[in-house]
Amino acid sequence: MSLFIERSELEKLRIKLDDAVKNGIGSVVFISGEPGSGKTMLIEKFLKECDSYYEQNILTASSRCLDMDGVSRGFLPWKEILIELDADKAAGKDEEKKNNFKKVIKVIFDDAGPEWIQSIDIIGDIAAAALTTAKAISKTDTIDVSTGEVKKLSFAERLKNAFNHSAGAWLGAIPMVGGLFEAIFKTSQKLAENEQQTFLKSQEDFFWLVSKKLRDMAKENPIVIFLDDLQWADLSSINLLFYLARNIKDRTYPLLIIGSYRYECLKEGRFNPIKGIIEQHPLLEKINNLIRYSALDEIHLSLFNKSQIKEIINATFPKNDFPENFASDIYNLTKGNPLFVDETLKNLRENFFIYQDKNKVFRLRSKFTINEIPRTIAAVLNDRFMRLNEEMQLFLQVASVQGERFSLEIISKILGENLVKIEKINANLSDIHKMVHKSDVIDEDFREYYEFSNNLLQKYIYESLNPDFRLSLHRKVATAYKEYQTEDGLKNYAFHLGVASRIFDQKGQIFEKVFNINTDDIKEILVAYKKISNNYIKSFRLEEANIICHNIIHLSSLINDTETEIEFITLIGRGLKLAGKWNEAEKYYKSAFNKSKELKNDELNNRVIENYISFLELKARSFEKSNRISEAINSYIDALQVLKNLNFNLIEARITKQLLWLYMISGKTNNIKKLIDESLNKAKDTEHYNEFYGQLISLISKGIEFNSSIGDGRNNNRLNQILTTLRNTPS
Ligand SMILES: Nc1ncnc2c1ncn2[C@@H]1O[C@H](COP(=O)(O)OP(=O)(O)O)[C@@H](O)[C@H]1O
Ligand SMILES: [Mg+2]
Incomplete structure (x- = not known):
């Protein structure tokens, strides 16, 4: 070290x-x-x-x-x-x-x-x-x-x-x-x-x-x-x-x-x-x-004080004859930020403000004043960058677009230079200029990575790129990543493509307003995102999965891909359901249901409805278990509402029966007659009518029995009336 x-x-x-x-x-x-x-x-x-x-x-x-x-x-x-x-x-x-x-x-x-x-x-x-x-x-x-x-x-x-x-x-x-x-x-x-x-x-x-x-x-x-x-x-x-x-x-x-x-x-x-x-x-x-x-x-963490700065000066320039106030000047300029101190000393040396005399003693040039050195850390970094030759500058610019960590292979692809030459430039930047170093991380494709020696340097170089040039580099980086189908590769591909086509900002967030909607790019990003979300779910990175699913929904809405939108809205709903977040989950199921109504895709519609209903049933049953009967009732009512415009089927029969049961045992007998009339009416011309009719009769009888068995017969008169009317209904 x-x-x-x-x-x-x-x-x-x-x-x-x-x-x-x-x-x-x-x-x-x-x-x-x-x-x-x-x-x-x-x-x-x-x-x-x-x-x-x-x-x-x-x-x-x-x-x-x-x-x-x-x-x-x-x-x-x-x-x-x-x-x-x-x-x-x-x-x-x-x-x-x-x-x-x-x-x-x-x-x-x-x-x-x-x-x-x-x-x-x-x-x-x-x-x-x-x-x-x-x-x-x-x-x-x-x-x-x-x-x-x-x-x-x-x-x-x-x-x-x-x-x-x-x-x-x-x-x-x-x-x-x-x-x-x-x-x-x-x-x-x-x-x-x-x-x-x-x-x-x-x-x-x-x-x-x-x-x-x-x-x-x-x-x-x-x-x-x-x-x-x-x-x-x-x-x-x-x-x-x-x-x-x-x-x-x-x-x-x-x-x-x-x-x-x-x-x-x-x-x-x-x-x-x-x-x-x-x-x-x-x-x-x-x-x-x-x-x-x-x-x-x-x-x-405190910053360096004056004596620590003196220490660093003396250790960097072991034999020196600097003026008395040199350390204080550096302290005043840098406020004791170690990185700033280090960069400033490098700057002085590289600009020959500090030189070695015949006796190997380090000295400050006689007419030097502290005003001659850059006054901010960004300016010192700029100074250092500008002293590099054009080849190295270009190398670092391309690297900075990849991020804090970059791969030589990708740079060589983008610059169309052979890898050996790129490796040589990199070695110079690393050994002589100390601007990059090898990263500990080896990625899934076994590409080696290098890193900027500090994050501010990368940010500085990236930010100073001409905006159009920067976007064009992002697109080239995306293309270079395209063949890597690992999670890292996919992420990088999607990210750089999105930035290049101005869908994402530099942090990878979708712009509030996307102007040029490039459908092809968005489609490509969606393909990558779907694979990534799948990985996330498999490895329990649920928060990230949630975020990426939201991004997928957002992107697919930009290109009117409602089917993808619905698919992922449902997926989020399911996640929330599993976490027991009923209210939040319901919003998603409802939204998927509303969106699917606009589509003419029967298969998808049915799937959405099935999901929504099974959610509402699960929610109702969980309320029942914790004895929150009126909430359970509301959930079943919601479910019937969803099924309202569809043909009567076995699911509707099941939900109707469950709802009736809750009405009976909670004394809400006033609602029973209406529900029976409506559902029989709806079932009338279907193959399910007879069976359903029979089930209703036995359900009401069971309700009466149940109420008596728990010693609460208050509603049984009313229920018996309903049963009689029901028996007289033509089957
Ligand atoms: N204890 C120290 N002694 C000498 N130099 C230091 C020390 N701490 C930091 N530096 C200098 O400051 C630079 C930035 O330090 P670093 O640990 O990367 O900062 P941070 O992680 O807080 O951003 C280092 O590269 C080094 O040149
Ligand atoms: Mg750090």
């Missing part, structure tokens, strides 16, 4: 870790601060140190939330964390081993698709199992692909890739790479079998399983988890984090969760695409909640 100036906040983390390791008491600590204040560096430094304080292997893992694509990347940070813990457990205190394991496990996991969630159970053992088996089996150079399935072949290919990238010395110590292959292949099959055994039913099951897993792992090794830039976390990940936080508080164990976030982002709130308004940031709400529950410590 590069130069690190000691900060007092580190001590607070050390105390928490000590409490976890020595007393088994876990905690949650959030570190907030402005961009560039050193949150990431501080916590990463802490994670690196953990192992050196104690004899035990402290399992550490970190992951970042990215402000990259408009559609959130549900649970991704947690997935990375679980993988890293597994690798750490198997690798012991060997950092290099841990990194290599991480890549291998990552491949195994990605092969499981969105169902990876089902495999939490065996996390913490995958890497170890793979290694043990590998050591035990004999040398063989071929992998068992007897099934000959293409999917398995490509999996093997990807594993091979993983190993090419993990050329650690410890791998060399195992002479049977083919054997290791096979071992991991087997492990992954075990993983697949395991899926069937622990089939999760809901998001809560998943949360529970994660917390159980962490508890089990923490029995042997204390755990430290770091989630960076929580202001951009997806809702599912936030929910899981808070579940775990409360869980630690209620029944503590040695888990230390550290989060970081930018406070000013939380104050801005977050757009809610379902309601179409900016709401309180979901994280803020949860933070307040945890504070009330005393389940969270917050640390606001």
Whole structure:
């Protein structure tokens, strides 16, 4: 790690870790601060140190939330964390081993698709199992692909890739790479079998399983988890984090969760695409909640003071003869923001305001005044960007359109340059200019990613692009992603296409008013979104599923694709129904019903009605169970209303009978006669008439019996009258 100036906040983390390791008491600590204040560096430094304080292997893992694509990347940070813990457990205190394991496990996991969630159970053992088996089996150079399935072949290919990238010395110590292959292949099959055994039913099951897993792992090794830039976390990940936080508080164990976030982002709130308004940031709400529950410590990260700046100057320029007030000048300019300090010092050096004399002493140019350096962080970054040659500038511009994290392959496709050349530019930007670095994340297609060395740099370059050029780059990025059918690929494709055709803003939200409606683009986005929503539902990212379904509804309404609209309105309704949110669910079912009336699609109409009715029946029955009879009655009345203009059928007969029953047992006898008359009238010319008529007679008799049996015969006179009239009705 590069130069690190000691900060007092580190001590607070050390105390928490000590409490976890020595007393088994876990905690949650959030570190907030402005961009560039050193949150990431501080916590990463802490994670690196953990192992050196104690004899035990402290399992550490970190992951970042990215402000990259408009559609959130549900649970991704947690997935990375679980993988890293597994690798750490198997690798012991060997950092290099841990990194290599991480890549291998990552491949195994990605092969499981969105169902990876089902495999939490065996996390913490995958890497170890793979290694043990590998050591035990004999040398063989071929992998068992007897099934000959293409999917398995490509999996093997990807594993091979993983190993090419993990050329650690410890791998060399195992002479049977083919054997290791096979071992991991087997492990992954075990993983697949395991899926069937622990089939999760809901998001809560998943949360529970994660917390159980962490508890089990923490029995042997204390755990430290770091989630960076929580202001951009997806809702599912936030929910899981808070579940775990409360869980630690209620029944503590040695888990230390550290989060970081930018406070000013939380104050801005977050757009809610379902309601179409900016709401309180979901994280803020949860933070307040945890504070009330005393389940969270917050640390606001201070900025550097003058003496820390002096320290950083002296460490960067070991032998120097700077003027007395130099450190104060830098402090006054930067207000002590570490990123700003760092960029300013780089700027001075690169512009030769700082130079080395014959004796290798660093000096400030004699006529230098602080006014000569850019006065804002954006301006320093601009200055740095402008000093690059055109080729590098273009590279960074294309990269910035991809987001904070970018792939070289995509840049090479867009610029029509061969990959080697792109790799060379990238190496320069990384080694000499320190503007980019390799990302820890390896995506599902096994493309490697690079990242901007800081998020402000990416934002700065992106924002300064000419608007038309920017849109055209977005379209090119979309095209480049088109062939990747993984979840990441689909998301990127949809996002960039939407931005390019001015449907989405730069955060991936649909514009309030879309002017040029490009039907073809919207159709393409819908196809991708449908696949993604399916993945979400399968992996219990319900909040995200809800959001994407709303987006699908919105987009399909733009191109008058009412059928898709209805399909997804119903889907949301069903989700709400399962969550027992009757009133909200009803709105969706009703809206689908109203929309379907305008369509001439009988099959769809019937399906919508069936769904709506079965919802109303379920709702009525649940009210009945909790003895809320008048609400149940209303629900049945609503159901009959829906069926009003349709031919009489068995469903209508069933609902009518249920409603009659409730009328009888709740003494609402006044409504009975009318309901019987109306329904018999409607049933009159149908094949169901006779059967229905008979059922009504026996139903009323049962009602009379029931009332007597509970000793409440008050209404039985009236009911007997009705029964007599009914018997006299011609059948
Ligand atoms: N403790 C530190 N010592 C030296 N430099 C630091 C320190 N903390 C931050 N910096 C400088 O500031 C830059 C931004 O820090 P970073 O941790 O990325 O900020 P944040 O995560 O708060 O946005 C770093 O790249 C580094 O140059
Ligand atoms: Mg950071």
